[in-house]
Amino acid sequence: MNRREFLSASAIVAGSLCAPGILRAETAIKLGVLTPLTGAGAFDGPRMVKAMQAVVEEVNKAGGVIGRSIELVVEDDQTNPEAAVRAAQKLVGVDRVPVIMGTWASAVTSAVAPVCWESKTCLMTVSGADSITQLPHQGYIFRTQPNTALQATKHAEYIASTGAKKVFYVAVQTPFAATMREQIASVLTAKGSSLVGGLIYESNKTSYRSEIDNAIAAKPDFIYLNSYSPDLTVLLKDLYRAGYSGGRITQSYAYTSKVAEGIQADVTDGLITVQPSSDIGSEAYSLVQKRLNNPAADSYEAQATDWISLALLAIQKSGKAVGTDIRDAVRLISQGSGTKVYSAAEGLKLLQQGKDVNYDGASGNCDFNEKGDIMDCRFRYSAAKGGKIELIKIV
Helix, strand or coil: CCHHHHHHHHHHHHHHHCCCCCCCHHHCEEEEEEECCCCCCCCCHHHHHHHHHHHHHHHHHCCCECCECEEEEEEECCCCHHHHHHHHHHHHHCCCCCEEEEECCHHHHHHHHHHHHHCCCEEEECCCCHHHHCCCCCCCEEECCCCHHHHHHHHHHHHHHCCCCEEEEEEECCCCHHHHHHHHHHHHHHCCCEEEEEEEECCCCCCCHHHHHHHHHCCCCEEEEECCHHHHHHHHHHHHHCCCCCEEEEECCCCCHHHHHCCCHHHHCCCEEEEEECCCCCHHHHHHHHHHCCCCCCHHHHHHHHHHHHHHHHHHHHCCCCHHHHHHHHHHHHCCCCEEECCHHHHHHHHHCCCCEEEEECCEECCECCCCEECCCEEEEEEEECCEEEEEEEC
16 A cells, blocks of 8 residues: 555544534544555554554544544654654644654654654654653653663573674664664673674675675674665675674664565575564553464554554543543553553553543553653564564564
8 A cells, every 4th residue: 555545544544534414523532543654664653553543443443532533634754754744743733633643763752852852742663762752851751661671671681592692783873773772782791702893884784895804804603784775685685695604693673574575595594683562462562463463463553553542541431532641640540550451442441430540551551650651561583584574573
């Protein structure tokens, strides 16, 4: 589905949900979605929007929130900070949304964050750079993706568990590249392994052979590839041509099924991919599988489900579709002593009865620290084999 088709579908969904006989269109609460429908994040953005739309449809059919229907206003951030800022300004200035959900790339989230906190608009994101929640955001940022420190710790622990002793770090220039390297080095040392070197490369090059030769010269038995999809394809091919036979690990957002289809299997066989895992087996995750008719719903779809659910429950709890009130209510409905609920529709019924709720999400317990970071989550490790991506374990 291309961007035009997707936005057209979004408009149809929004319109149909506000039709007479369900809820009146003029009462609709507009909530913002800013996510990559094009660019490096285009594989994940449309799926996240679909997950949010599914929750909105379910809630609107059940009577909406504070007596009003919900409408998603979807904008493409193009995986580009400048485009994202323009779209965010439109969402807060023209559409006057109280919350923006869906930013993916850390550079994009870092760019739009000031637009959000200055307009008292909540921002819910999947971006992982530690620097994001260290910004003076006044509590308006909620991140369901584990931060860089948590991700790097889990990744390094896995690498060490394979018996690897010498690791080399290769990363595209991003806001989280340096901090991730430092954390990986620290954890590897504690586990009896070591980081023997690292480099930061420029994106969108047609060859990375000089960078690969630099990495191989350190004689690592494992290479960490902190890349995006277009660059990862080139890096993997250059590693193969160079005859490197050691371990390789990358983030799942870089090695997608689409990327796998475009590279011969012997180039990628043995590549380890890692991503924050949905809370597989939980009641909330089961509801996502049913809602999306997708037994393999991933962490991005789960987190998107949680963003919209948290926003809707916070609006109901506070009684207002206002950014500051949503900010102040999120923790009241997600980590209190109320009744456990696993969907927005379920939680809304109880809140409408004057009861307290504690939302447990499809991505895990939605418990946030004072900076807005999720406190913990599970991780999913898979391996490339024969052009497919096969699960190793979830821990």
